[in-house]
Amino acid sequence: MTKKEFQIALGKRIRQLREDKNMSQTELGNLCDIERSNMSRIEAGNTNPSSYLLYLFAQKLEIEASEFLNFKSLDK
Numbered sequence: 001m002t003k004k005e006f007q008i009a010l011g012k013r014i015r016q017l018r019e020d021k022n023m024s025q026t027e028l029g030n031l032c033d034i035e036r037s038n039m040s041r042i043e044a045g046n047t048n049p050s051s052y053l054l055y056l057f058a059q060k061l062e063i064e065a066s067e068f069l070n071f072k073s074l075d076k
Contacts, residue, residue: 008045009071014057015043016074021061031060 001009018028025039032053041047049057058065 011045
């Protein structure tokens, strides 16, 4: 997997987990103190979130951070 492929897969996984919690990009962004436009770039795979931001996402989504790397669930 290339770096770009990883970013895209990670972004899709973040979006999937956020949507599973019925949360909008704006809602999750507000909880993590980032703008919706930044959430959009992360979910599109155009930028890498920091490890701390992944930690915050996990806290606010009430999941384990390791869930972000479970790309097999993207095949659903």
